[in-house]
Amino acid sequence: MALMINSKCINCDMCDPECPNQAIYFGEKIYEIDPNKCTECVGHYDTPTCVSVCPIDCIKPDPNHKEDLDTLAQKYLRLTGQI
Numbered sequence: 001m002a003l004m005i006n007s008k009c010i011n012c013d014m015c016d017p018e019c020p021n022q023a024i025y026f027g028e029k030i031y032e033i034d035p036n037k038c039t040e041c042v043g044h045y046d047t048p049t050c051v052s053v054c055p056i057d058c059i060k061p062d063p064n065h066k067e068d069l070d071t072l073a074q075k076y077l078r079l080t081g082q083i
Contacts, residue, residue, distance in 0.1 A: 001040070001061045001062060001066045001067050001072075002033065002035035002040070002062045002067060003033050003050065003059050003060065003062055004032075004035075004059070004060060004061070004062035005031050005032060005033055005058055005059050006059075006060060007058075008057075008058040009031055009056075010055075010056060011030055011031060012054075012055060012056075013031075014050075014053045014054060014055060015031060015050035015054055015059065016031060018050050018052075018053050019033075019049070020044040020045070021038065021079055022037065023035075023036075023037035023039075024050060033059075035062055035064075035065040038065075039073075039075050039076045042069065042072040043072075043080065044076070
């Protein structure tokens with residue numbers, strides 16, 4: 001499942017540099033996550049780094065982009081040019 005940043009975001013800029021897929025960007029008002037690039041850090045780390053550095057816990061699973069571990073792994077391979 002891709003992640004999303006909810007409206008509690010305070011734009012602290014902690015998550016953006018942590019994303020290995022460059023899926024996090026500054027949207028109209030707060031940071032946002034591109035679900036096409038988010039793998040929840042599958043292939044890079046054991047847990048999503050953006051979640052671990054967020055000081056206010058505003059990064060949650062995106063209910064509109066449900067993906068299982070295999071799907072996230074395939075996305076990782078596509079994003080890194082391995083397939």
